Amino acid sequence: MNIKLIYLFCLAFCLPLFGGAQELPIVPKPLHAQVKGGDIALKNGLRIYLDPDAQLNKLYISSIFYELGIQTSFTSKSDADLVVKLNEKASPSNEGYRLTIGNKHKNRITAEASTKNGLLYALQSLRQIIKNDQGKFSVPVCTIEDEPAFPWRAFMLDESRHFHGMHVVKGLLDEMARLKLNIFHWHLVDDPGWRIEIKQYSELTTIGSKRDFSHKQVAEEWDKLYPNRKMFYTQDEISEIVRYAADRGIQIMPEIEVPGHASAAIYAYPWLGSSSRSQGYGVWGDLYNVTDPKVEEFLHHVLDEVIALFPSKLVHIGGDEANYTHWQNNPEIVAFMKENNIPTFSDLQVWSINRFSRYLSAKGVRMMGWNEITGDNIRGEEHMQASQSEQLAPGTIVHFWDGDISLVNKAIEKGYDVVNSNRHFTYLDYGYDRISLQQAYSFDPIPEGLKKEDEPKILGLGCQMWGEYTPNTARVYYQTFPRIAAYAESGWTSRENKDYEDFIHRFRNLKTLWMDKGFLKDQPHE
Numbered sequence: 001m002n003i004k005l006i007y008l009f010c011l012a013f014c015l016p017l018f019g020g021a022q023e024l025p026i027v028p029k030p031l032h033a034q035v036k037g038g039d040i041a042l043k044n045g046l047r048i049y050l051d052p053d054a055q056l057n058k059l060y061i062s063s064i065f066y067e068l069g070i071q072t073s074f075t076s077k078s079d080a081d082l083v084v085k086l087n088e089k090a091s092p093s094n095e096g097y098r099l100t101i102g103n104k105h106k107n108r109i110t111a112e113a114s115t116k117n118g119l120l121y122a123l124q125s126l127r128q129i130i131k132n133d134q135g136k137f138s139v140p141v142c143t144i145e146d147e148p149a150f151p152w153r154a155f156m157l158d159e160s161r162h163f164h165g166m167h168v169v170k171g172l173l174d175e176m177a178r179l180k181l182n183i184f185h186w187h188l189v190d191d192p193g194w195r196i197e198i199k200q201y202s203e204l205t206t207i208g209s210k211r212d213f214s215h216k217q218v219a220e221e222w223d224k225l226y227p228n229r230k231m232f233y234t235q236d237e238i239s240e241i242v243r244y245a246a247d248r249g250i251q252i253m254p255e256i257e258v259p260g261h262a263s264a265a266i267y268a269y270p271w272l273g274s275s276s277r278s279q280g281y282g283v284w285g286d287l288y289n290v291t292d293p294k295v296e297e298f299l300h301h302v303l304d305e306v307i308a309l310f311p312s313k314l315v316h317i318g319g320d321e322a323n324y325t326h327w328q329n330n331p332e333i334v335a336f337m338k339e340n341n342i343p344t345f346s347d348l349q350v351w352s353i354n355r356f357s358r359y360l361s362a363k364g365v366r367m368m369g370w371n372e373i374t375g376d377n378i379r380g381e382e383h384m385q386a387s388q389s390e391q392l393a394p395g396t397i398v399h400f401w402d403g404d405i406s407l408v409n410k411a412i413e414k415g416y417d418v419v420n421s422n423r424h425f426t427y428l429d430y431g432y433d434r435i436s437l438q439q440a441y442s443f444d445p446i447p448e449g450l451k452k453e454d455e456p457k458i459l460g461l462g463c464q465m466w467g468e469y470t471p472n473t474a475r476v477y478y479q480t481f482p483r484i485a486a487y488a489e490s491g492w493t494s495r496e497n498k499d500y501e502d503f504i505h506r507f508r509n510l511k512t513l514w515m516d517k518g519f520l521k522d523q524p525h526e
Contacts, residue, residue: 025506026128027485028180028492030146040107042081042130042137046072049080054116056084057247064127070137080108082126084119087112095182096147097122101139109139117249121146121180128178128509150445152419152460153491154183154253155484157476160190160264161213161467163231168473170244172480175519177248178510179488184245184252185316185462188233191263191284195232196254200301201269205232208268213468238309246311253368254306257318258299258356259287259349272298274326274333287326290352291336300359313365316399319353320370324384343388350375350390357393368397368419374411378403392416397459405447412450412457420445421462426487428479429466441486441500463487474521481519485510 024033046065050056061084062072077083090098090112097113099122111122125146131138155176157169173184188195192215194208209232233241245252266273267282272295275283289295307315324345327333333348342348350373357367372378375387379402391414392398398411401421411418420426425435425443445461463484470476489503514520 023505024129024140024142024144025509026125026144027503027506027510028489029497029503029506030125030144031494031497032145033142034144035140035142036102038102038141039131039138040102040109040141042070042139044069044071044135044137046070046082047075047080048072048082049075049077049084051085051119054084054086054119056116056119060247061123064123068127068130068132068137069135070130082109082111084111084123086114086119088114090114091118091145091147093147094118095121095151096145097125099125099142099144099146101126101143102141103143117182120177120249124178124180148180148492149494150458150460150491152183152462153181153488154185154419154460154462155181155487156185156187156255156462156464156466158187158190158465158467159195160187160193160261162471163193163195163209163212164473164476166233166237166241168476169241173241173245173248173250175481175484176250179485180249180492181484181488182250183314183462184250185255185464186252187255187467189255189257189264190261193231194264194268196238196306197232197234198302198305199235200305201298203268204265204302206268208264211264212471214471235305235309242310251312251314252310253312253314253316254310255316255318256299256302256306259290259352260285260320260322261318262286262288269298271295274330283326285323285326287322287324289330289333290348291333296352296355299356303356303360307360307363307365315360315365315367317353317356317367317369317373319349319373320401322349322372324349341389344385346375346377346385346387347390349373350387350392353396354390354393357396361393361395366395366397367393368399371398371400371403371407371411374398374407374414374416376403376407376410378407399462401464408447408458409450409454412454417457417459419459419462420447421464423464426461426463427466428463428483429469435483437483437486438500440483441490441498441503443487443490444495445490446495461487461491474518477519477521481514482507482511 058074065072091114094115095117097118100110111119113119113122125144129139157172176184192211192213194204198204242252263282263284263286266276266286270276270280270282272288273283273286274289275286327345337348342351353373360367374392375390377384377386396416398416398418399421400408400418401423408418446455446458465476465480470479485507
C-alpha cells in the first residue's frame with residue numbers, strides 16, 4: 001500500500017463520523033443523500049415490518065442487523081421501528097430505493113422501492129450508517145434516494161483452477177450483497193478441473209474434477225488423482241447456493257467454456273476432443289470437435305442440466321483463447337470446413353457458438369462470451385485470421401476483456417450489448433503493483449469516444465478473480481479485498497459523482513469490518 005493511501009486511511013479515521021450529506025460512510029456512494037441533523041436511537045430489539053409481497057427472507061434480514069449486534073423481531077406496520085415496503089413511486093429505477101430516517105414519524109425508518117432488490121439495497125445502506133457507541137445504537141436523520149449507474153455489476157470467481165467450496169462462496173456472496181453487486185459470474189469449468197455435477201455424464205466429476213492448477217499441465221500427470229477429496233459441487237449444493245444468492249439479490253451466471261479451456265471434460269471423455277480422440281487420452285489445451293454432432297449433443301445435454309439449475313437465464317459460453325492448431329491438424333475438421341464453405345478457424349468458432357446461442361435462445365436463455373466470440377483477432381496475432389463470413393448471433397452479450405478498446409465500439413456498432421471487463425483495470429489476480437486500489441477505482445465502464453446514444457449498450461462491468469495463483473482462501477481474500485469495493489462503486493456510482501479521496505473516507509467503516517473478518521489480513525506478495 002503506497003504512502004498516499006496510508007495517509008488517506010489515517011485521515012479518514014481522524015475525521016468525525018458524519019459531517020454532512022457527502023460523509024455518510026456508504027459504499028458505493030448514493031446518488032442523493034441529505035443529512036438533516038441529529039440521530040435516532042435504535043432499540044436492541046428492532047421491530048421490523050416486511051411487506052409480504054416483497055418475499056424477503058426474514059432470516060437474512062435479521063442477519064443484516066445481527067452482524068451489528070442488534071436483535072430483531074417482525075411485527076405489523078403500525079408497530080414497526082423499520083418499515084420495509086414496496087412502492088412503485090419510490091424510484092424510477094427498478095433497482096433504486098428511497099430510505100427515510102426520521103421526518104414525519106420521528107423515530108421511524110422507512111425503506112421503499114419498487115422491487116425486492118431495491119429494498120435489499122436500502123437495507124445495505126442502512127446497515128452501513130448505523131453507529132454503535134458502546135452498545136448504544138443510533139442512525140442519523142437523513143433521506144437517501146439512490147439508484148445504480150449500470151444494471152450489470154459482476155464479480156467472477158474461478159473455481160476450476162483452485163476449488164474453494166461452499167463456505168467461501170457464501171461469504172463472498174455476503175460481501176457482494178453488502179456492496180450492491182448483483183451478478184455472481186461462476187467460472188466452474190476450465191482446463192484444470194470440472195466443478196459442477198452433470199448427472200448424465202458422471203465422469204466429468206469422478207475424473208474431470210480430480211486435479212487443479214497446482215498439478216503439472218501434461219497428460220501423464222492426470223492419473224495422479226486426489227484421494228478422498230471432493231472438488232466439485234453437487235446439483236443440490238448448486239441449488240442451495242443459488243437460493244442463498246437470490247435471498248441477497250444476486251443472480252448467478254455459470255460459465256461453461258466452448259470450444260477451448262475444455263481439457264478437464266476431454267480428459268474424462270477423450271472422444272470429445274479434436275486431437276485427443278486419435279490419441280486415446282486427453283491432450284492438454286485440446287478443443288471440442290464442434291463439427292461432430294455427438295459432441296454438440298453432449299454439450300446440449302450439459303447445458304440442459306446447467307440451465308435447469310440457474311434461474312438467471314444467463315449462460316457464459318467462454319469462447320476465449322482457443323488454440324486452433326487442434327482443429328488445423330484434424331483432417332475431418334478441415335474437410336468439414338471446406339464442404340461447408342467456412343473459410344477460417346475463427347469462422348468455425350463463430351459458426352459453432354452461434355449454434356449454441358440459438359439452442360439457448362430457444363430455451364429463453366441469453367448467451368454471453370469473451371470478446372473473441374465476435375471473430376476478431378483481438379491481439380493482432382500473425383498466425384490468427386479474423387472471421388470472414390460468420391456474424392455473431394444477435395442478442396449475444398459481448399464480454400470485453402482484451403484487445404484495443406475500439407473493439408467495444410465495434411461490437412456496439414454491430415448491435416451487441418457489452419460488459420466491460422478490461423483486464424488492465426479489472427483483473428483481481430493482477431498484483432497491486434499492476435492494479436492499485438486507486439486504478440481499480442478509476443475504471444469507467446464507458447470507454448472514451450463512445451457516442452452518448454450508445455452508452456446504454458454498455459451494461460456495466462465485471463471484476464474477475466482468476467484462480468491460477470490463489471490456491472487458498474487467504475490468497476483469494478488478499479487479491480479481492482479491498483479492490484472489490486472500488487469496482488462496486490464504479491458500477492453503482494455515476495462518474496460525475498465519484499471522487500477517490502471521498503471514497504477512501506467513506507470506506508473507513510468497511511475497512512475496519514473487513515479487517516475484523518480477516519479479509520484484509522496482510523499476506524505476502526508472491
